[in-house]
Amino acid sequence: MRRAALPALAAVCAALCPAVCSPALAQEAPIPPAAEALPDRVLHDGIGRDGIGHDGSRGSGPVMRGQYVVVSGAGAGLRGACLVCHGTDGAGDAAAGVPRLAGQLDWYLHKQLDDYARGTRPDPVMGPIARALTAQERADVALYYAIQAPPPGAGGGLPLPTAGGATTAGPARGETLARGETLARQGEPRAGVQACAACHGAAGEGVPPGLPALAGQPAGYLEEQLLRWRAGIRRNGPVGVMAHIARHLPPEDLRAVSRYYASLPPARAAAAPGP
Ligand code: HEC
């Protein structure tokens, strides 16, 4: 249902907000050097990755302020309280297409909230919520989720195989996963598509500050993102790299690679190298 509404959404957006949709505004600042990623910023605030201050207190630092946004929704109100959909632990909800935020990169999460707010990543649910938060609240809540431990265990995002080993439609599950793994490791050189692993890490664990973890995200969520880039709805990201990839692979491949990453156990990206 949501998918069918997408082309219509794009048309409405293009008609109503040429300013927001203009390529000039969709251009992005380059990703800052890794030194600006999580550990330094957190340490400057006197709080470690676990959210506990150096003096052992939980204090009123950014993590506590982020937690307040998670449970109260701040300006977005209780219906926009993050815990309703993402949980206080940030585990997400695969069946509802809600991504895991726990352990995702701080800088990346913060940027996505800003992108939802300014409209380069239009979304009917997250757009109004992100706009209702202050810039400080977006930063704080991104940090809160980034330091939560990713849920343990195997990837939770994969639909269960049917008795015959095939998913409800299309090729057998094994074939789809094998194709997805090939794309992840080798890309599709004939179409000018690089290996996903070159940017997103060997196990889809992400690379600080701006290359998100894909491992263990819901398959439907990942596929939806790729289809939105393909349709020109999601327009964020540096130099249009993901739009290029999504347009140069057929939809079956976008589905296969999404299922492959959903099947991997969620992992936290290695911390950015220290100074
Ligand atoms: C009503 C359910 C709902 C609520 C409440 C909600 N979210 Fe979301 N969130 C979603 C869905 C659905 C998506 C996927 C949207 C898309 O496809 O872009 C999402 C996506 C995100 C993403 C993008 C993650 C990524 O990997 O790119 C971030 C960040 C996020 N939400 C943060 C928040 C924060 C912070 C709050 C609270 C202030 C919040 N959300 C409240 C449903 C919700």
Ligand code: HEC
């Ligand atoms: C040249 C680097 C590069 C390559 C190669 C690459 N990506 Fe990405 N990808 C990015 C960047 C940068 C972002 C973050 C964009 C943004 O800021 O919104 C991203 C974001 C994503 C997201 C959104 C995740 C989320 O939480 O919303 C998905 C899904 C994704 N990539 C899938 C893939 C797949 C699948 C491949 C291989 C077929 C791939 N990427 C190859 C750079 C790359």
